[in-house]
Amino acid sequence: MVYVNQLTLTSALGAGLDQMRASLQADHSGLSAAEWPHCDVPCYVGAVNLPVEISVSAQRLSRNNRLVEYALQQDNFAAHVAAAVSRYGAPRVGIVMGTSTSSIDRTEQAYREMGQEEHFAEEFIQPRTHNPHAPGDFLAERLGITGPCITVSAACASSAKVFAVAERWLQQNLVDAVVVGGADTLCLSVIYGFHSLQLVSDEPCRPFSPQRKGISLGEAAGFALLSNEPAELAVLGVGESCDAYHMSSAHPEGLGAELSMQRALAASDIGMQDVDYVNLHGTGTRANDETEGKVCARMASAHTVFSATKGWTGHTLGAAGIVEAVLSMNAILTDLVPGTMHTSCAEPGLPILLESVERRVNTVLSNSFGFGGNNCSVVFARA
Amino acid sequence: MKANVIGLGIWGRGMTSYADLQRVLELGGLPADAEFLAPKPEAIPARERRRAGLMINLAVSVAHQACEHAGVDKASIPSVFVSSMGDTDITDYMCRKLTQPEKLLSPTKFHNSVHNAPSGYWTISAENRAPSTFVGGDQYSFGAGLLEAVSQVQASNTPVLLVAYDIANQAPFADVTPIGESFAAALVLAPPDAPGVGSELSVSVQLQPLSIAQLQAQGRAYSKVSAPGLDELAAQNPMAGGLALLEQLVNLQQTQTKSAELVLPAASQLALVLDLQAVQRNASNPQTAQVN
Secondary structure, three states, X not given: OEEEEEEEEEEOOEEHHHHHHHHHHOOOOOOEEOOOOOXXXXXXEEOOOOOOOOOOOHHHOOHHHHHHHHHXXXXXXXXXXXXHHHHHOHHHEEEEEEOOOOOHHHHHHHHHHHOOOOOOOHHHOOOOOOOOOHHHHHHHHHHOOOOOEEEEOOHHHHHHHHHHHHHHHHHOOOOOEEXXXXXXXXXXXXXXXXXXXXXXXXXXXOOOOOOOOOEOEEOEEEEEEEEOOOOOEEEEEEEEEEOOOOOOOOOOOOHHHHHHHHHHHHHHOOOHHXXXXXXXXXXXXXXXXXXXXXXXXXXXXXXXXXXXXXXXXXXXXXXXXXXXXXXXXXXXXXXXXXOOOOOOOOOOOOOEOOOOEEOOOOEEEEXXXXXXXXXXXXXXXXX | OEEEEEEEEEEEOOEOOHHHHHHHXXXXXXXOOOOOOOOOOOOOOHHHHOOOOHHHHHHHHHHHHHHXXXXXXXXXXXXXXXXXXXXXXXXXXXXXXXXXXXXXXOHHHHHHOOOOHXXXXXXXXXXXXXXXXXXXXXXXXXXXXXXXXXXXXXXXXXXXXXXXXXXOOOOOHHHHOOOOOOEEEEEEEEOOOOOXXXXXOOEEEEEEEEEHHHHHHOOOOOOOOOOOOHHHHHHOOOOHHHHHHHHHHHHHHHOOOOEEEEEEEEEOOEEEEEEEEEOOOOOOOOOOHXXX
C-alpha cells in the first residue's frame, strides 16, 4: 500500500478537480460532435479546451506536451511536486508516466507539412518529442526531477500500470515520492485507427447499453503524487495480466480481465465483497463490454455497484487509467458515484448504475484493458 | 538491487543466437561483411505471424531465445519490453496515410502501432498471461528497462524477461534520431538466491543508481562495447548499453575473469552502476555444474 498525497485531472470534464466536480454534479458530459482539424469521421469526442497561451519550448512542442503543461498548472500540482522535490531531494523523486499517443500529434503535423518532400522542416527536428518517452522526459525537465523516470506505453492500460511501478519503487526505497500520471491527445492516428476497426460510434458512446455502437475518443492529462507519507487516499494494490489471445480482441470469456481483477484483490488483501464501487473499463464496443460484463457478473458481490465513465470523458486511451483513477478516488472523497452517462438502460446481468448516486464509498476497483491483451486493475481506498 | 542473469537472446548483424555472440567474441570481433538476417519466429502462430513486421519478429525471437537459454517456463514469466523509438516503420506508414485525403489505415497496422505490440505477440506465442509491460526511455531505454526488470524480480521473487530492441530507420525519422542498424537483446533475470535452472549462464548483477552529478564528480563515463565490429553496431543503435552488458556477460563466462563493472544511463539525470560477478555453481546440481 502507498499513499496518494495529491491529485489532478484535466479532461473534457474541465481543467482541474473543481471543474470536474462541477461537471459531475451538473450531469454535464464532456462529449461533443467532433470538429477536429483534418477529420471527416462523423463522431463525438471528449476534447480539452486547451488555451493558446499554454506553451512549452520549441524542442518540446506538441499538443500532448502542452496538455501535460496545462494539467500541471491545475490544483497547484506543479507547486506540490516542487515542495516534494525540495523536501526529499530531486534524485529521490521518480516519474512514471503512461501514454499511448505520446506526441504523435506533432509527428502527424510534421508529415503533413513535409508533403512530397523526404525530410522534416527544421522546426520538427525534435529528438526528445518524436518518441514514446516524450511525456515522461518532458515532465522530468519541467519539474526538475532527477530520479528514475520511465514512460509506460501499454495501450489503454498504460496509466493504470504506472501505479504498480510506483508502488514497487516506494517499497524498495528507490525513491521517497513518485509522480505518476497519464497523457493522451486526440489525433488522426487514433480516430482513423479505431475507425478502420469500425469501432468509432457516430453518437456519444453508451457503455453497456444494448444499443451501444462503439467508442467516443477523448483526451486528458492527469497526475497523482504518491509516497509513504500517510494521506486520506491510498493505492491498496494493483493486478496485471495478459490475455495471450489476440492483438485487438479481448479473450471471449475474459480470462485475462478476470486474472487482473483477482490479482488486484489479492494484492490488496480484500475480496469483492469489500469493494463498494467498480469503475469499469466500459468502452462502449459490443465485444469489450460483453466480455467485461461476463467477468464482473461472475465476480460480483451483492454489495458492489458498477459504472462506466467513458460517456463523460470519452475513451482517453493511454490516459484512461489516470482519468478513471481520479474519478474513482473522487468518488471516495465526495461520496458521489458517477453514473453511466448516455446509457439509459443497461444490458442485464450486472447492477450498472445509470444515474450518479450519493453513496458512502471506501474502496474502489478500476479496470483498464488494452490492445495486445494487456489488462490492469487498481484498488483505491480511503486510508 | 540484485538479480542473476541466467539466459540471453541476441539478434543483430552476424548474430542470431547466444552462440553467435560467443563466437564473435572468441574470434575477436564482428566481421565487417556480417549480414543482418531477417528473423522469422516460428513460435508465433501462423495466423499472427503474417501480420508481424520486423520489430515484432526481432523482439519475439530474442524473447524465446532467452527463455530457452535460461530453461524457464515461457508461459509464466513476466516481461518488460523496451525500445527507444518504437516501430518507426508503422509510424511512418500511418503518418503518410494520414496525409492522404481518404486516410485509410490498415486495421492490422493500427493495432500493431501500440508500443506493447511485441509484448502482445510474445504473450500470444508463449500462451503467457503474466504481467507484461512496455517501457520507453528515449536514449536511456536499456538502463531504464533493466532497472524496471530487476525491480520486478525483487518484488515478485520470480524470473523476469527483459526484451530490448530498436529497428533501423530512414528519413524523415533518421533526420531526428538516426538508427543505422536493427538490434535486439533479451535477458532472463532471476532472484539471486533462486535454485539453479538449466542454463549455462549465471552472472549476478548488482544495480546501484548514481546521479549524473555524482558520475561526473567521480570522473566516470558510460561503458562502451569494446570488441571490434560490435562497437560499430553499438554506435548505430540506442540499445548499445544492452550490447555492452551482453559482451561483459559472455566474457565472464569465457575467460577467467570473475567480475566486471559497467556504467549505463537509465534516465536523463540518472546512471546505473552494474557490478557483475560470475556465480559459483553448485557442483551437486548437474544442470548448472557444466561451466565449472
